[in-house]
Amino acid sequence: MPCPPPAINHPVLAASTALRWQADIELIEAIMPHGRGLDGHAAVLAEGADPYVTWVRSGRDGIVYESERYDFIAAGTPPMSRLARPRFRVPSLATWADLMARQDGKRMEFSGAGRRVEVMRRLWGDRAALAAHFAGPMLSVLRTFRPTGKKSESEFEETDGSVLPTGAGEHLWEGYLTFAGILKYGKAEAGKETDFRRQVDDLLARGVLRRGLILGCAQCGKPAFTTIDNLAQVNRCPRCSALNDLSQPRWRKPDTEPQWYYDLHPTVREHLSQDGDIPLLLSHYLRTKARRYVDVAELELKDAAGNPLAEADLIALSDGQLITAEAKRPGSLGKAKLAQAAAKRALLAEQLHADQIILATADSQWQEASINALCKQVRTRPWAIPAPCIRLVCGLGTDRIVDLCVDIETGQTSPWR
Numbered sequence: 576m577p578c579p580p581p582a583i584n585h586p587v588l589a590a591s592t593a594l595r596w597q598a599d600i601e602l603i604e605a606i607m608p609h610g611r612g613l614d615g616h617a618a619v620l621a622e623g624a625d626p627y628v629t630w631v632r633s634g635r636d637g638i639v640y641e642s643e644r645y646d647f648i649a650a651g652t653p654p655m656s657r658l659a660r661p662r663f664r665v666p667s668l669a670t671w672a673d674l675m676a677r678q679d680g681k682r683m684e685f686s687g688a689g690r691r692v693e694v695m696r697r698l699w700g701d702r703a704a705l706a707a708h709f710a711g712p713m714l715s716v717l718r719t720f721r722p723t724g725k726k727s728e729s730e731f732e733e734t735d736g737s738v739l740p741t742g743a744g745e746h747l748w749e750g751y752l753t754f755a756g757i758l759k760y761g762k763a764e765a766g767k768e769t770d771f772r773r774q775v776d777d778l779l780a781r782g783v784l785r786r787g788l789i790l791g792c793a794q795c796g797k798p799a800f801t802t803i804d805n806l807a808q809v810n811r812c813p814r815c816s817a818l819n820d821l822s823q824p825r826w827r828k829p830d831t832e833p834q835w836y837y838d839l840h841p842t843v844r845e846h847l848s849q850d851g852d853i854p855l856l857l858s859h860y861l862r863t864k865a866r867r868y869v870d871v872a873e874l875e876l877k878d879a880a881g882n883p884l885a886e887a888d889l890i891a892l893s894d895g896q897l898i899t900a901e902a903k904r905p906g907s908l909g910k911a912k913l914a915q916a917a918a919k920r921a922l923l924a925e926q927l928h929a930d931q932i933i934l935a936t937a938d939s940q941w942q943e944a945s946i947n948a949l950c951k952q953v954r955t956r957p958w959a960i961p962a963p964c965i966r967l968v969c970g971l972g973t974d975r976i977v978d979l980c981v982d983i984e985t986g987q988t989s990p991w992r
Contacts, residue, residue, distance in 0.1 A: 577660040577661065577662050578598065578600060578640075578660050578661060578662075578663070579660075580655055580658055580660060581596075581598065581642070581658070589654075592654070594642075595641070595642055595643050596641075596642045597639055597640070597641060597642070598639070598640050598641075598642060599634075599636065599637055599638070599639055600637060600638040600639070600640070600663065601637050601638075602638070602663065602665050605665040606665075606668075606867055606868075606869040606892055607619075607633075607665045607666065607668070607671055607892070608668075608671060608892055608897050609633060609634060609635055609636060609637055609895070610633060610634055610635040611633075611675065611897070611927070611928035611960075612675075612678070612928065613633050613671070613674060613675055613678070614632075614633075614674075614678065615631040615632035615633045615634075615638070615639075615640075616631055617674055617677075617678075618633050618666060618671065618674050619631065619633055619638050619663050619664060619665070619666070620661060620662070620663065620664070621661075621662035621663055621664045622664065624661055624662045624663075625646065627645060627646055628644055628645065628646050628659050628661055629641045629642075629643065629644055629645060629659035629661055630645070631661060638663060640659060640661055641659060642658055642659055643658075643659060644657060644658065644659045645659075667871070668869055668870065668871040668890060668891075668892060669683070669685070669871045669874060669890075672871070672874055672890055672927055675926060675927055675928070676876060676926055679926065680878070680879050681876060681877060681878055681879065681884070681926070682876075682877055682879075683874045683875065683876050683877070684874065684875060684877065685872065685873065685874060685875070686873045686874065686875040686886050688846070688849060688851055688872070688873040688888075689871075689872040689873035689874055689875070691842050691845060691846045691851065692705075692846065692851065692854075692855075692872035692873065693872060694842045695840075695842060695843060695846065696872070698781050698782055698783050698840065698843075699781060699783070700781075702858065702870065702871075702872075703862060705855060706855045706856070706858040706859035706862065707859055709852050709855040709856060709859065710855070710856055710859040710860075710972075711774075712761050712762070712763075712771075713761060713771075713774055713778075714852060714972070715760055715761055715762065716752070716757050716760050716761045717839065717843065717847060717852075718847055718852070719736075719750055719752060719756075719760045720749065720750055720752070720838075720839035720843070720844050720847065721750075721844060721847045721848045722741065722747040722748065722749045722844060722845075722848055723747065723748050724746070724747060724748075725748065726738050726740075726748045728748070729748060729749075729750045731750065731752070731756060732756075733828070734753065734755050734756070735752065735753060735755055735756030735759055735760075736750055736751055736752040736753055736756040736836065737750070737751050737789050737798075737836065738750050738751075739751065739789070739798060739799065739800060749844065751789060751800055751836040751837060751838055752836065752837050753834055753835065753836055753837070754771075754772075754775065754835065754837070757771060757775060757837065758771055775837070782840060783839070783840050783843060784837050784838065784839060784840070785802045785803070785804075785837065785838045785839075785840075786802070786803045786835055786836070786837055786838075787800050787801050787802040787803050787805075787806065787835070787836060787837075787838060788800075788801055788803075788806065788826055788833050788834075788835070788836065789801075789826070789834075789836050790810060790819065790821070790825045790826055790833075791824070791825055791826075791827065792812040792814065792815060792817055792819055792825075793817065793819055793824070793825070794812065794815055794817035794819075795812060795814055795815040795817065797812070797814050797815075799812065799813045799814060800836065800838050801813070802838070806821070807821070808820065808821050809821070810825075850903070850904045852972070853888075853902040853903060853904055853935065853936070853937055853971055853972075854872070854873065854888045854889045854900070854902040854935075856902075856937070856971040856972050857888075857889055857900060857902045857933070857935040857968060857971055858870050858889060858891070860968065860971065860976060861891055861893055861898070864893070865893040865894050866894055867892075867893075867894055867895075868891065868892070868893050868894070869891070869892050870889055870890060870891035870892070870898075871889075871890050871891075872889070873886060873887065873888055873889070874886070874887050874890060875887075876922070876923060876926060884919070884922060885919035885920070885922050885923045886919070887899045887900065887901075887923050888900055888901050888902040888903075888935075889902060889933075889935075890927070896930040896931055897927060897928065897929045897930050897931070898929060898930065898931045898932075898933055899920070899923045899924050899927060899929045899931075899932055899933070899963075900932075900933035900934075900935055901920055901932075901933070901934055901935065902933075902935040902936070902971070903935070903936050903937075904936065904937045904938070905936065905937075905938055906936040906938035906939075906940055906941040906942055906945070906969065907941070907942045907944075907945050908920075908934075908945040908948065908949070909945075910944075913944060913945065913948045914948055914951075914952075916945075916948070917945070917948035917949040917951070917952045918952050920932055920934075920949055920952070921949070921952040921953055921956050924953075924963045925956065925958065925959075925960075928960050929963045930963055930964065931963055931964050931965075931966050932949065932953070932963050932964070932965050932966065933966045933967075933968055934946070934949065934965070934966070934967050934968070935967075935968040935969075935971055936968070936969055936970075936971065937970070937971045937972050937973075938969060938970075939969055939970055939975075939977070940967075940969050940977075941967050941969060943986070946965075946967070946981060946986055946988075947986050949965055949981075950965060950981060950983045950984075950986050953965060953983045954983050954984065962983070964980060964981075965980070965981040965983060966978070966979065966980055966981070966991055967979040967980075967981060967988065978990065978991040979991055980992070
């Protein structure tokens with residue numbers, strides 16, 4: 576919608592035809608990085624709005640526009656209608672990052688991991704709920720669903736779950752838990768069973784978990800998971816298409832009634848297998864430390880030809896500070912091509928005019944070689960903007976998270992404030 580016209584009550588000012596001013600706009604409940612050299616017309620004007628009505632910029636303290644209209648104004652137009660009233664939008668953080676990159680002939684788009692997180696975000700409803708769930712007691716349960724290369728790596732007690740092969744050739748094995756298994760791997764304390772039951776029911780309603788039976792086939796002999804939505808008195812084997820009656824030989828144990836099992840959404844399984852929980856743990860931690868916070872999943876910076884240049888595990892805006900983050904399970908950027916990995920972190924920060932570069936890990940500390948490599952990149956790069964701070968977040972997923980600031984000249988650390 577257009578901005579409201581200003582109410583000018585002073586009679587002298589209201590009668591003046593030469594009065595000109597700038598309007599500062601703040602859109603309530605909207606969070607977007609301000610300034611940083613982004614063209615205002617490209618960033619904040621609503622789609623279809625005339626860019627020639629007035630001059631607009633995305634300033635350091637918000638959106639600014641001129642009160643004077645620069646398009647055609649017919650004679651006799653009322654004074655109020657002579658004022659510019661542009662229509663604005665607030666782009667998402669992902670769109671904003673892409674606009675910043677396109678100013679330099681590049682682009683930013685979701686990586687494969689980022690697309691997976693977007694699927695998960697829709698399942699959970701929003702990123703805050705997604706990150707909070709991964710930071711809770713259900714994370715250890717969700718991790719047990721990760722596919723493995725060997726059956727022995729994820730074998731369960733008979734009462735806790737079952738492991739089934741995926742696809743032809745049995746290249747991967749996936750776990751299916753019972754509710755008893757969920758309580759066990761969630762380390763549920765006595766009397767907390769109801770809390771886990773509530774969380775499981777919530778995940779079932781969202782489509783994150785699926786309840787069903789593991790049924791064998793009388794023809795091919797292979798067991799497979801069948802979701803409750805597809806169960807019938809006669810079921811078709813997903814492997815060989817044979818029809819099987821829902822009878823005790825198909826579920827085998829227990830002898831009385833079949834045991835319910837739980838399956839995890841395949842996108843969540845895949846994301847956990849790629850250590851995708853670490854960026855979500857960082858997201859939850861940063862959100863708890865900020866008054867105003869928004870972030871976006873993994874984005875990839877590409878050149879005009881579509882060649883990948885760098886990838887951010889997390890881009891966040893926390894109390895006005897723009898953050899690019901690398902989140903890994905081990906506290907290292909790697910040994911081979913370490914300088915190249917550090918240069919990618921600096922390139923992303925330079926492209927987005929970031930205030931902070933975060934290195935986050937589930938380990939208790941970052942390796943000194945990785946810290947020094949990043950410090951060297953920040954120290955020697957010819958920044959057109961103030962160089963970003965380097966911040967270390969260690970111990971993600973534990974109750975002892977360490978948050979440190981790094982001196983880029985010496986590599987020494989101190990508590991982040």
